[in-house]
Amino acid sequence: MKLTIDSGILADTVAFAARALPARPPVPVMAGLKLTAADGQLNIAGFDYDTSATASAAADIAEKGSVLVSGRLLSDITRALKRHVRLSCDGTRLVLESGPTRFTLHTLPLEEYPTLPTTPAASGIVSGKDFADAAAQIARAASRDETLPVLTGVSITADADADILTLAATDRYRFAVRSLPWDRMTADSPGHALVPAKTLLDTAKALADDHEITVGLPGEQGTFGLTGEHSRTTVRAIDGDLPKYKALFPTEFSAVASVETAALTAAVKRVALVATGNTPVRLGFTTDTVTIEAGASDDAQAIDRVAANLTGEHLSIAFNPTFLLDGLNAIGADTTQFNFTTPGKPTLLHGAYGDDLPQDALRYLLMPVRLSN
Structure with missing residues (x-):
């Protein structure tokens, strides 16, 4: 693999993928980010078995290929670089050069890295800003108690009769609900997902500047997906559902x-x-x-x-x-x-x-x- 890319674009691409790195990797390869260069694009992916994050950026590709390197270290290094960056593989090492600065990183065994989940089929399209705003409002009401995993999620439901996407969360002491318009792709799209609130909030913030993002509600694999202009994220949906909230919200007031x-x-x-x-x-x-x-x-x-x-x-x-x-x-x-x-x-x-x-x-x-x- 050999390529040249703008340092700022590289740093942003690495930062997006690094969001999926596990805090305590169960095996050494899971601490890595996978870099793939091909067809004028550099794709960078991170994965923690529950969440995957992949971002792509245009690059001048001289030689295509893939490599796996320490994600945290790569993130720290790319944030510090201020010029165009040249990346090249030298045996079991990845070399980064930027002006007079040169870093050499040991690679991880690429063959041991797991296959990333498939992004679910598109269910609909929503404004990146609107979705980020709604996620920020709703996630506040989700529980932080990991012993009750259902309550740590945000419910995302596609209305069967209208082009409306509804987000809801509760920790038993408050219940937040917000609906927003979206363009439903097909009438028979899956209609519901329960997504970890923290992951949803982090991803929505990262996609807030995208004009449109594609939402993929879970199919048989139980995977929720968000795809932006240059990135995609998959999240393992939480089994279960929140209490039915419509009956809880009063309609008459004293x-x-x-x-x-x-x-x-x-x-x-x-x-x-x-x-x-x-x-x-x-x-x-x-x-x-x-x-x-x-x-x-x-x-x-x-x-x-x-x-x-x-x-x-x-x-x-x-x-x-x-x-x-x-x-x-x-x-x-x-x-x-x-x-x-x-x-x-x-x-x-x-x-x-x-x-x-x-x-x-x-x-x-x-x-x-x-x-x-």
Whole structure:
């Protein structure tokens, strides 16, 4: 293998593939990135048995071939290079030259590297930015508890009757749902995947600048795929599914309040400074004000007030401050609307958009904390 490539393009291509490198490789070859040069393209791939990441870039190929080298080391080296890079194989070594700088890396046995998973057939196409925004909003609600793997995933569902893709996640204390438009490829495309939230979020961020990305929902292999303009990722889908959320989201409310999102976020952050451990923050809604409190009489206390607009009876409710702030940050609207049933039942949060909630708006269902009398 022998080629020349721009140093910045090489660094970006390596960085994308390196996202799939395992933190603790089960065998030495799994710590490697596979480089393949052919047909004017350099393809770089990483794999950890669950996730594969492959990126390609144009290169001046003088001699085609493949090689496997230490991924972490290659990533560190390519980030440090500032000129065009020449790559060449010298027996069992890969040589990188950039101006007067020269690195020589030992290669790993290519024949021991596993075959990468096949990218699933295309199910539909979605905007890279829209998908990245939705993944960032929804992933906040996924659980970090690996003992309950189903709750660590983001559910991705293609609507059978409309060109809509819906993302959802829950950790049992909040449930986030957002739909976005997409171009479905075929009417009989598989309709669902449960994808690890962290992997989905990292991949979606990396593809955010792509005008379009192709989504491949799992077929028989149980593999989810995302393909961008110069990259593709496959992820082993999680077995199982989230609870059916439609029945959980209330449609009738006893009270509705609107609050400026930035002002409430700042106030909750200030008051939460005294909310140690699992201490909740308490929100008291009146006709034109929400009072935010935390702390107890025998400990530090804090209180703040923000203007609000309440329709319905005055009420008090308490939330985990982290979960509340996650929701406020994810909603991304100037004004947040709180939709209450009773103080002991989940509250629905979303942006205040007037009478009609947009189909692609985030809906964030938050369980209140029960207060002792």
